[in-house]
Amino acid sequence: MAQVAESNNNDIICPKGEHKEACYSRHFEPSSEWKIVKEGQMIPPGLEIRMGIDGSGIKEARIAGDDHGMDVSDAEIIPASDEKIGLDSNSNPEQVLEVSEALKNDGINNYKEQTSFSDREEFKSLSGYIITLGKQRKLSSENFETIVKNLEKLAELSSDYEIGSDVSKGRSLESLLALSGISDNSNHKDEFVFSGLGQKEIVEVKDMSLRCLSSALRNNDESLAHLSEAIPDRVSFVTRLISQETNPLLQRRRIGLLGALVTNDEFEQAINNKSVRELLERLGRNSPNELVRERVSNTLSDLANKRGDEAIVKQ
Known part of the structure; x- marks a missing residue:
């Protein structure tokens, strides 16, 4: 797991030992395509989330929907919470x-x-x-x-x-x-x-x-x-x-x-x-x-x- 350090801006995360160009927003910006969730990012409610089954531990998320043509052969879709807290994954x-x-x-x-x-x-x-x-x-x-x-x-x-x-x-x-x-x-x-x-x-x-x-x-x-x-x-x-x-x-x-x-x-x-x-x-x-x-x-x-x-x- 990568180490991260807080910047002076609470909305920005900067990996330790990296140049400032490697900093990224604390707030994950969703889209209709799968995007990697970086270390420490906060995910908005209601997104689809998947973890690769190759053991890499990489998490990806996207806006939930039925029209993505998703292929789940290489990934496992997991809910944001086992107790179904928050928005339903079927939200448009x-x-x-x-x-x-x-x-x-x-x-x-x-x-x-x-x-x-x-x-x-x-x-x-x-x-x-x-x-x-x-x-x-x-x-x-x-x-x-x-x-x-x-x-x-x-x-x-x-x-x-x-x-x-x-x-x-x-x-x-x-x-x-x-x-x-x-x-x-x-x-x-x-x-x-x-x-x-x-x-x-x-x-x-x-x-x-x-x-x-x-x-x-x-x-x-x-x-x-x-x-x-x-x-x-x-x-x-x-x-x-x-x-x-x-x-x-x-x-x-x-x-x-x-x-x-x-x-x-x-x-x-x-x-x-x-x-x-x-x-x-x-x-x-x-x-x-x-x-x-x-x-x-x-x-x-x-x-x-x-x-x-x-x-x-x-x-």
Whole structure:
């Protein structure tokens, strides 16, 4: 394995002992033809990857597609991950390039040192997968296990401050809001997203998506600021969180998400809107589910602590 050294430019890799002409970009640039992946290069999500079977250890990648006329007699195609994390290898070339560009536009390539390299790379792949789901606008029972597995991994990573900040902006946020069933549904977008799943599957996808959002937003000022900027009508948003769900599990998740919003001034003001607070208090009184009532009580208590107004907590 060749030794590589970092250059002063974080986007450039320079092999040790070589002239500067031998330096190359850290970011692998995909095409429809097989290209060698150099040591240390980061591969965008959704590419086909192969390793030669001659033992050379050379890795090559290209944009996935069915029209390459590929001959696999001299190579083995391997997935980017044995656990099928990230974009499906069947994603079309335009989709892969669009997702890669979306990740760059959302600032997802820029991390500080406290976020581990492996977590960063896994998140980029997962984020690409979530963006693709959002673009498809229809989920399938055939891919249900993969969808849930990827959402579960994303929820684990989202507690990292920087990753959580990226989850809550751009295409990743748009897709998670739709998958959670809490986006603006005035054009019945959500019904289309879930039309390919059974009812139990819908609940699980919404549950995991809400967990992703809660994990990203809790105790993360940057994430909350991104969400606040993305949702100018915050009163309508928190009203949807409280009122548009009857499933007890999803109600708890939604109120938990609401609780994560309390520390943000804009969202706290929206939750304290008279009509919104009345909805929340009514849910706390009338819900047949004890855990939902407890979650509401905790949220009201958090509001009281932030405002110093104990009167809003119902004894």
